Amino acid sequence: MKRPLVIGIAGGTGSGKTTLTRELSRRFSEDVTVLYHDNYYKRNDHLTYAERTQLNYDAPEAFDTDLMIEHLRQLINGEAIECPVYDFADHNRSDETLTVVPRPVIIVEGILIFCFPQLCDLFDIKLFVDTDADVRILRRVKRDVIERGRSIESVETQYLATVKPMHELYVEPSKRKADLIVPEGGHNNVALEMIINRVERHFR
Template sequence: METMVIGIAGGTGSGKTTLTDRLKRHFGDDVSVVYHDNYYKSHDDLTYEQRCDLNYDHPDAFDTDLLIEHLAALRAGEEIDCPVYDFTVHNRSDKTLRIKPSRVLLIEGILIFQNRALRDLMDIKIFVDTDADVRLLRRLSRDVKERGRSLDSVVTQYLSTVKPMHEQFVEPSKRAADIIVLEGGHNNVALDMIIQRVERHLAGNEK
């Protein structure tokens, strides 16, 4: 059976990961997940302070070509060693994550619909659409609690790069979506529809 590739995009804090996690929990080993965030480019040549000043919300911040290569390998039945990004130091770690091929691949990230070559590998494109104020509050909470960031640094980054890059790249990419889901994984109606579509694929019935 061919691998189904599902892209889950949306702004920072929109609920992409919640939707991805719920699908993964539901289907278990039938689903593998690849996060675009892990493909941020390595910057070993820069100091921590210099890395803090980079624009991480522009498409050029990602090694998307490597992600495309890895997706092709997974679809061909090969395992990959996915890079692992460490947000606390703004750089790739020295670790990798072994990902096995599966019948369904979930690709998650804010900018995965912006790249045409990456987008064309996806069978279903889902955009998670959530109010900007809600997204900002979620990002503040996540970055301070989970990534060791100060409140001021998160707000500064949001105003200087996150918000303008969202408006320039993320929001326009919504036009490429097949499905727009409000509130991400908390939208049970949309989640049930997606689950049913995946179940048809796993059963070998695409109609």
Template sequence: MDEIMIIGIAGGTGSGKTTLTNRLKERFGKDVTVVYHDNYYKRHNEMSYEERSLLNYDHPDAFETDLMIEHIKKLKQGIAIETPIYDFAVHNRSNQTSMVYPTRVIVVEGILIFQNEILRNLLDIKIFVDTDADVRILRRILRDVKERGRSLESVVTQYLTTVKPMHEQFVEPSKRASDIIVLEGGNNVVALDMIIQRIHNHVCGMRV
């Protein structure tokens, strides 16, 4: 198949990464495939739900990034992969998997995808979504309570004990590796139009 473009979309929790990803998916449809770093959280069957809920999910060691790197390399070669699926309700990897087929554009999304040098070097365009911390925590609370069945207290505790310090230690510094910094994610119409044009040029086989 023709050359595949790999786009990385990183940023803190609740920054608007998924909104931006969804806008690109809506615009380009079957030409865009998305791989989520969240699905590569390590499996912890040896732990109880209570033990798993106390793990630090915002540290690079929480992810099986080596497997994701292997999968991205295969997609870039035009080979389909079988991605894991993570179940946030039980804090563990599901027994289900999902087939992902190579397309003209692969979007890789996750908070820490720029932190790993090998993964970072596989990305043709690195986009960091930058949003105010107050907005991000409010979005995370709404998402985790409504969509993931968490209590307000557990979300706030997790944010203060692991999410915020890990963001400052790993996520924020990785912004320096980005090619483009987008304020407010998919709601930034000017940045979105520029990204869409760059992808359009690739999909249509035009020289930029």
């Protein structure tokens, strides 16, 4: 069995990582499996809801990346995994899991995935989606308020307290690990075609 092509897609919050991931998933449909770093936030059952809302979710230590690395290796070896599911409304990992099966292309998406050398070593292609900070914050507000039920005040507080400083400390420097920097993510048709061509070569 041919080793899967593993693509890491990083970039700041609201940069367009998910749009790029969706475009590749749409193009290659049944041949793609996606792992989201967000699902690997650590479980914090020992904390109250109020305490969980105060945690820094934009630092590397907020994630159980060791588990993600273990799961990614299993997928590369042709084994299905039970991926954790994170509940953003509850600020905690849910009791559900999602069965993820190995496929010829594995996409790993997350803001901080390039900050972990052991994870980077498993990527064949590292893409960094680079988008203007004003665009990213507007997208984040829209997503968190509409999709995740947050108040505008809580989104603003979190952005200023942790999202922005952690982006500058961890996310922005991690773009140096990328093989390709993609402005505007899935909306960049030229870059998207180049990436699609590279993936298509994997099937030859």
